[in-house]
Amino acid sequence: MITLGIETSCDDTAVALIENDGKILSNVLTSQDVFHRDFGGIVPEIASRKHAELIGYTIVEALKLAKKELKDIDLVSVTKGPGLVGSLLVGIEAAKSLSFALDKPLIGVNHLEGHIYSLFLEGAPLYQAKSVFPFLILIVSGGHTELVLMEDFLSYRVLGRTRDDAAGEAIDKFARFLGYGYPGGPIIEKLGADGNPDKYPFPGLSFKGSSYEFSFSGLKTAGIYFIQKNPDVVKSDLSSLCASFENALVKILVERTIKAAKDFNVKGIGVVGGVSANKRLRETFLSKSPIEVYFPPKQLSTDNASMIGLTGYFHYTLKNEVSPLTLDAVSRLEL
C-alpha cells in the first residue's frame, strides 16, 4: 500500500511517498527559507504563495524519486493543522483534488501527531516496532512544547504543555536580541558549541502546579535582560553565553521529561520536533535518562511529509478513518 503525504503547515512545501508501515520511497522538501530570510521571520502570505507555486512540482518530484506514478497511490494523507491557515489550505486542496481525481481515500492528520511517527519511519529507531508502550513523547519545536503519554498507536494523553512560549520560540527570541536571524536555534547551537554551559546562571522552572507543564517566558526574559545588561559578555564571551542559555533551556526539558517518564513507568522516551535535532538536548538526555531515549534522524526531526504519510496510514489501516472532501484547515489544533 502506498501513501502520498503532503505537509504545508508552515514554510516548507513537503511531499513524500511511503510504502506500508513506514518505508520511505521519497521524501521531498522544498524549503522557502530564502524567501523569508529578508523579512526576519515567516510571512504567512508569502508562505501561502510559495506553497501554491511549488506544490504541484513537489508532488511530481516525489513521484519521480519514488519511481511511481499517480495510479500507484492508494491513500492521500495531508496535514490539516495546527499551522498557518493559508499554508495548510494549499496542501489540503492539493490532497482533496488528488483524492477526487484518483478515486482514493483522503485523510487529514494532526501535524503534532505526525512528529510522533517520525520515530517510526524507516531509518528511525522505532521503525516497525510494536511493543514500546507505554511510551512518553516530548514534542519540542518552534511552536510547541508538550509531553504526551502514548498507551498504544493513536492513543494519546497530553500530560502538559507550555504555559507560554514554546522552547524554540524562546531561543529564537534570544538569538534575535543578539542580532542574529531566523531560525535562532541552530545559530545559538553553533555559537555555543565550544562554550562553557555552566558559566552564566539562568533560571530553571519554579512555578507551582503540574510538574509536567513547561514555561519558557521567564528564561527568555532573563536571557534578554542579560544581553542588555552585559554587552561586554556578548562581545567577549558569546560562546559561553549561548552555551549557558541553551543549557538552561535543555535542563528544563530534560528534567521534566524524565520525571514524567519515571512517574508513568514508561518503556521509553521519544523526543520529536524541530528542536529534537539539537545536539546539547540529545547529549543531555542520553547522559541523564535512566530510561532509553529515542530521537528521529535529523532529516526527519524537522517538518516533513513522510511522517504525515505514516500517520495517515495508521489512521486508515488501524481505525478505518477517512476524511470527507469538505476537509478544512484548523489553525489551532491540539493533540
Added chain:
Amino acid sequence: MNYLLLSQSFYPTMSLLFSNESLIYSVIQYPNEQYPNNLIFVTKTMFDVLKIDKKDPGGIFVVYGPGSFTGTRISVVDAKILAYSLSVPLYPINSLELTAAHVSGKVSTILSASRNEFFVADFEDGKRISDVEIVDLEKIVNEDKTFVSFEKLENFKSYKQIFPDVEVIRKFCLNLVLKKQLIEDPLSLEPLYLRAEEKLFKKIR
C-alpha cells in the same frame, strides 16, 4: 465535449459543468461557514449525480484572479492538480474579463482587493482597453465611468452589480478553447495577485 469551470476568486463561487451545446449542471453559491472551502466536494458530487466520468472533460477552466488571495489560491490549486492528474487541458480566466463578458459598451470592471483598494480594468464590448490595475478607492470612487462587478460595492456613483450568467460564461469559455488559450504546463499556473510581495511586507534588511 464536456468542460468544467471552477472559481473561488470572488463571491459567489462557481462549479460549472457544460458542453459545447448547453449547460449541464451549475453550483453557484455563497458557501456557508461550516464548509467554506467545498469546491472539490461540490465538483465531485456533480460528477457523481450525473454519472459523468471525471476523465471525460475536454478542458478545465479556472478563474485565476485577480480577487481574494486565499480563494483564488484554492481554486487555482484545485484546478491545476485536477488538470495534471486527469491529463486535461487547463484554461486560465481573468476575473475582470469574465465580468466584462456580461456587459456591452464601455465599462470598468472591478473587484475588491481589500485594504480600500480595488482591481480594475476598462473594457469596450468585452474587449480590454486598459491594463488590469490595483487602485485606491479615493482615486476612482468619484469617476464618471460605469463600474460593473460581481460584488456589491459601496460609495460608487455609478455601478452595476451583476450575477454570473452561466450562458455568458459558457460562451466565454468555448471561445478560449477555439483560440487555444490553454496553459501548456498546468502546474505552472499561479494566481494573479497584482499586489507584489515587496509592497505587502517591509523587509527588515
